[in-house]
Amino acid sequence: MxxxxxxxxxxxxxxxxxxxxxxxxxxxxxxxxxxxxxxxxxxxxxxxxxxxxxxxxxxxxxxxxxxxxxxxxxxxxxxxxxxxxxxxxxxxxxxxxxxxxxxxxxxxxxxxxxxxxxxxxxSTGASSALAAAADREWEGIMGATFPGLYAMVARMHMHQYGTTSEQMAAVAVKNHKNGSMNPIAQYKNPITVDSVLNSIMVADPLHIFDCSPIxxxxxxxxxxxxxxxxxxxxxxxYIKATAQASDTIALHDRRDITTLDASVSAGKRAFEMAKMTPADIDLVEVHDCFTIAEICAIEDLGFAKKGEGGTMTEEGETAIGGKIAVNTSGGLKSCGHPVGATGIKQVVEVTQQLRGEAGGRQVDGAEVGMTHNVGGSGATAVVHILARER
Amino acid sequence: MxxxxxxxxxxxxxxxxxxxxxxxxxxxxxxxxxxxxxxxxxxxxxxxxxxxxxxxxxxxxxxxxxxxxxxxxxxxxxxxxxxxxxxxxxxxxxxxxxxxxxxxxxxxxxxxxxxxxxxxxxSTGASSALAAAADREWEGIMGATFPGLYAMVARMHMHQYGTTSEQMAAVAVKNHKNGSMNPIAQYKNPITVDSVLNSIMVADPLHIFDCSPIxxxxxxxxxxxxxxxxxxxxxxxYIKATAQASDTIALHDRRDITTLDASVSAGKRAFEMAKMTPADIDLVEVHDCFTIAEICAIEDLGFAKKGEGGTMTEEGETAIGGKIAVNTSGGLKSCGHPVGATGIKQVVEVTQQLRGEAGGRQVDGAEVGMTHNVGGSGATAVVHILARER
Incomplete structure (x- = not known):
């Protein structure tokens, strides 16, 4: 090869x-x-x-x-x-x-x-079209759309690990801050934890500011x-690794709904292929279709211990300049989520960062970056590792 | 590789x-x-x-x-x-x-x-869904569905080369005969040229028996x-060649609507990759979504001279036992055309022929076979060459 x-x-x-x-x-x-x-x-x-x-x-x-x-x-x-x-x-x-x-x-x-x-x-048509990414016969037909599915993930994460609505809101606040420095972003307005918590509820506990847009x-x-x-x-x-994994299409068939096993599997395969560990990664674009999804993602990929993704975000460790810069583009939340384009946009963002062309959102000295793109509620995950050095 | x-x-x-x-x-x-x-x-x-x-x-x-x-x-x-x-x-x-x-x-x-x-x-919903394979903004939105598009190809082929409705019907007759020997075929009933010509007109000059089914x-x-x-x-x-080519999605942008340039290009690339010529091929599964499409296909792939595909079919040269066995499975016409499955079914048919497992429709001594799968009115073509010998 x-x-x-x-x-x-x-x-x-x-x-x-x-x-x-x-x-x-x-x-x-x-x-x-x-x-x-x-x-x-x-x-x-x-x-x-x-x-x-x-x-x-x-x-x-x-x-x-x-x-x-x-x-x-x-x-x-x-x-x-x-x-x-x-x-x-x-x-x-x-x-x-x-x-x-x-x-x-x-x-x-x-x-x-x-x-x-x-x-x-x-927007109803869009929700219905997007629901075709879930299990139509066991989820969609019962009326489940993605905010509802990820709300269940969020509730379980809160129950098992004490994750809070404020921690989820911190994901949105960070990503809007990053997005405000990205010329292509859909939303360039900085927001606060309060504005997330006071925004309308879409599927409890997810407010509309916990959701990526159309x-x-x-x-x-x-x-x-x-x-x-x-x-x-x-x-x-240079592409150091490409890895992909599948999981059950319906959420209820999973081993544990707070862990996306496809992300875990694709992440492990990518690190093995690149002969790297999470400590080698300077920035990562993860699939934050909802704020809880970013918390799961940084856990599933090994950047946070299980259950600590929320705390890590709240403490600023995933901000630009933190331990690991997560979603410098603004992520799906602030940059926007044209579903078929997102996985490529992630690669563009990491490339611009590694080239040193990311402007105000540049991660100093970035040498290695990762992308993490998820289909549905986690039935498909694909992870890439990119680097300046061959 | x-x-x-x-x-x-x-x-x-x-x-x-x-x-x-x-x-x-x-x-x-x-x-x-x-x-x-x-x-x-x-x-x-x-x-x-x-x-x-x-x-x-x-x-x-x-x-x-x-x-x-x-x-x-x-x-x-x-x-x-x-x-x-x-x-x-x-x-x-x-x-x-x-x-x-x-x-x-x-x-x-x-x-x-x-x-x-x-x-x-x-069936209206199916026609509408299938029309999404054409150019929605320049064809579908004007009401053009595939029978209409291929009817234009047929009319032009008749005009330029003297191809007749009887010759197109001969494609359907041959493919129904082959399909009658295929256990999986949707239609196992042999038909005659008269039954094609007397079947209802879908888009002049294409009768319903000129069309592959849902x-x-x-x-x-x-x-x-x-x-x-x-x-x-x-x-x-063994896979000796895989080749794919694109053409304009709208029929009216083509150089010549009776030639699918994507088929010509993919065919040439496949023959080059396999270091073969049409004379090396014992059987071919071509994309006969309409009877005229089979006539174009055998011309575009080099099995017939341009304009002679109809005559060649009428004279029996594309039957099992003829010069080149075309659509031993019954083709899309008689075997049926579940659109996403057809390209794989073609590979299954050629594999079964090369293994000698094709029963009553077996091509004696088949050593090398080809598949030819088309998207839309020819904006995508993909050709494979398979062989018993590595």
Whole structure:
């Protein structure tokens, strides 16, 4: 297997983009990543696109070919393009497929993109579409949507470990602070613990400020074999590990609902592949679809002891400048969560941090970063480790 | 890159399965393929699942994890499972990803599956869902569905090359004859040219017997590195080539609507990879979503000269025992077309032929076979070449 490097990245603005279409935003991301890489578009050997539900959100499937077409890569070049889906982990899995395509030698210059256009349906329609990431026959059909599922996780975490609503609110406060320094973020307004606790209740104990929003957005990266990456960029970022794991799709079938075993498994496999431990990681983008999810994630990945994620957050250890910088982009909570794009946006953020291009939210001396992308309530998890040094 | 072999295969029955669920049928295929391979299920390193639109057909996305879960591979084993989508080429692309995963050395024993449950919505709902494989903004929104798009291809082929309705009907007659010998086929009734020409018109010049049906079904194969394949089976089938290409998603943007450039490109790349020519192929499963599509396919892949696909079919050269056996399974037309499963079913059919297990529809002495799977009206094409000899 060949080593693989990132040579170009691009996020679109994340937010409610009423005036733009699905294909507009993904082409902006793709063309931007190509420009950033310095590679000519006609050098692309393949594309992988993460998208959860074009079918339900914009009545469009066959996303891979659509994007190759609108990027000018289909008519004459016939570049193969493959859509990958694993609910909110679709972007992370698209990146993983792209890494494997280059590592295998099947393809050299490959794009991984992610996109979701979620505001073309009503918010009820969006909730219903998102519920298709859970177990339709045992969860969705009973009326369970994701705020309810993660509320159960939160209640159990509070019961077992004494985690508090204030600790969950601290996740949102930190991520909004980080997001306020991210030009692409959907929400750039700093918030306080009180504003979270006083916001309307969505599914007790989760307030609306504990929840990530409905978002339009796209992100893309360009990959190359590590041996040639320096031909395109002075700051290639190397992929040290890619790991993916599955768990039961329904929450009630899990061993323990406060632990996402898929995250634990993918994290362990990634650390083994990179020959690293959590102490080697300078920053991590975790999947904070709800504030409780970030607390679980830092525990499941080994950055906090089980049950101590809330305390660690409240004490500022996950802030920029803390023990481990978590969600410097603002995370899903503040940067926004276009579900198919999130996994790629995480890779873009870590790449910009390792390049030293993260502006006000830069983690000083960042050498190694991680991404953690989750599908549904944890039935899919995918973890990547990226580094400045090969 | 490592050589890769097929060690197990399984198709479910194809048809209208009102009494069975999406997850039932795909688990039947997956477990069947594992049993056929002789490998223990806990040896699986990864799964790839082709599915066009669980979201629209059964309100279920996150198909990969769902299937790992219901196959018993998620709770303790956490086997990574990835859904791949390219409309009706979803199965072919899932197979391709699985081949690349094994070839790369990332994974050893890998399953590729395909599934679609299309009869849980109305036929209008199914047509609407399928139209999401075309260009929603320029085709679907104007009312164009696939019979209309392929009718335009047929009209142009008739105009340019003198292809007749009788020649198109001959495709259906041949495929129903083949399907009548396939235990899994949706339609096992032989038909005549007259019965095609007298069937109701769907989109002039395509009669309903020129169209593939709405179908439920699943299929699965198990792959292993070629070096160890003989540990599991006496008749491994080797993958000699995997190739994929894109074209414009809208028909009106094509260079020539009677030629699917993605098929031409994927076919050429496959022949180059395998160091073969059309003369080396004993049988081919092509994507006959409409009868005209089979005529285009055998031309685009080089089995017929341009414009002569209709004549060749009418003269029996594509029948079992003819110059090149086309769609021994009965094709999409008679075997049925559960859109996400079709690309895998094609691989199962060719494997069974090369193993000599195809019963009444066996091609004598078959050594090399090809599969050709198309998404939409040709925006994605994927071609595989399989052989008895490594």
């Amino acid at each position: 060949r080593d693989v490097a990132i040579i170009g990245v691009k996020n679109t603005k994340f937010g409610e983009m009423w005036e733009r279409s699905f294909r507009d935003i993904v082409v902006e991301a793709g063309v931007g990543a190509i420009e950033d890489s310095g590679v000519s578009g006609d050098r692309l050997d393949g594309m992988y696109v993460g998208n959860m539900s074009g079918g339900q959100f914009v009545e469009q499937e066959h996303i891979g070919a659509l994007i190759a077409d609108y990027s000018g890569l289909a008519l004459d070049l016939h570049v193969p393009s493959t859509r990958v889906e694993a609910a909110c982990a679709s972007g992370g899995l698209a990146f993983r497929q792209a890494v494997m395509a280059v590592a295998s030698g099947h393809e050299d210059i490959v794009m991984a993109a992610g996109v979701e256009k979620m505001t073309d349906v009503s 978002t339009d957005g796209a992100a893309a990266v360009v990959l190359a074999p590590a041996d040639v990456a320096h031909e395109y960029t002075d700051t290639p970022i | 490592r050589d890769v072999a097929i060690i197990g295969v399984k198709n479910t029955k194809f048809g209208e399965m009102w009494e069975r669920s999406f997850r039932d049928i795909v688990v039947e295929a997956g477990v069947g393929a594992i049993e056929d391979s002789g490998v223990s299920g806990d040896r699986l390193d990864g799964m790839y699942v082709g599915n066009m639109s669980g979201g629209q057909f059964v309100e279920q996305e996150h198909i990969g994890a769902l299937i790992a879960d219901y196959s018993g591979l998620a709770l303790d084993l956490h086997v990574p499972s990835t859904r791949v989508e390219a409309a009706c080429a979803s199965g072919g692309l899932a197979f391709r990803q699985a081949v690349m995963a094994v070839a790369s050395g990332h994974e050893d024993i890998v399953m590729a599956a395909g599934v679609e449950k299309m009869t849980d919505v109305s 179908t439920d079904g699943a299929a699965a194969v198990v792959l292993a590195p070629a070096d160890v394949a003989h540990e599991y089976t006496d008749t491994p089938i």
